[in-house]
Amino acid sequence: MFRFLLFPTILAVSSFGVLCLAQLNGEALKFKLAAVNLPNLDLDGPSDPYVKLYTATQGQGERHTDWQKFGQTSVKPNTLNPVWDEVFVYRYMNGTNQRWRFLVKDLDNTWLNPIDDHLGRVEMNVDDYMFQLKSSKQNGTQNLKYIQMFLTHPIGGALLVTPVFE
Ligand SMILES: *[C@@H]1O[C@H](CO)[C@@H](O)[C@H](O)[C@H]1NC(C)=O
Numbered sequence: 001m002f003r004f005l006l007f008p009t010i011l012a013v014s015s016f017g018v019l020c021l022a023q024l025n026g027e028a029l030k031f032k033l034a035a036v037n038l039p040n041l042d043l044d045g046p047s048d049p050y051v052k053l054y055t056a057t058q059g060q061g062e063r064h065t066d067w068q069k070f071g072q073t074s075v076k077p078n079t080l081n082p083v084w085d086e087v088f089v090y091r092y093m094n095g096t097n098q099r100w101r102f103l104v105k106d107l108d109n110t111w112l113n114p115i116d117d118h119l120g121r122v123e124m125n126v127d128d129y130m131f132q133l134k135s136s137k138q139n140g141t142q143n144l145k146y147i148q149m150f151l152t153h154p155i156g157g158a159l160l161v162t163p164v165f166e
């Protein structure tokens, strides 16, 4: 008898849950990545870059463990100007101080050189990214291609974040 009672309750809870999620989930940002002028840290040809994507929110980001990985690109072999194909989806919630940390690395993974070199790093507040997107739209640009973020550690290259609208 318990079973018969339980069933409608679960239905009601789950549809309520869907409504809540729709409100809390924020806006899905889609973007692709490219980079220009990366440093070359290989002796036998250009770097083999890839990117690790991390995020932290409000009151976080001081400790290393605050950063959660939410994506990683493929490796583009032998190039200092990689264009990655992956489309990343990020749940944006305005005003919650979300931050991105993107690490660009060079795949080494050889016996002599087992640790991947750093090709650059950038951190950005996602509200700032959205502000830049909005202001370039207001300037009447259909020709917005990307938001450019300059890399540090080491300094040199830049990461290009290209919004994907579908
Ligand atoms: C975020 O919220 C602020 C203040 O409410 C608003 O001015 C801004 O346009 C919002 N930004 C986005 C990307 O929705």
Ligand SMILES: *[C@@H]1O[C@H](CO)[C@@H](O)[C@H](O)[C@H]1NC(C)=O
Residues within 6 Å of the ligand: 132, 135, 136, 139
């Ligand atoms: C948009 O135009 C304003 C005023 O001309 C300028 O200050 C701003 O930098 C422009 N924004 C972008 C993203 O081009």
Ligand SMILES: [Ca+2]
Residues within 6 Å of the ligand: 041, 042, 047, 106, 107, 108, 117
């Ligand atoms: Ca290397």
Ligand SMILES: [Ca+2]
Residues within 6 Å of the ligand: 042, 044, 045, 046, 047, 048, 077, 078
């Ligand atoms: Ca190489």
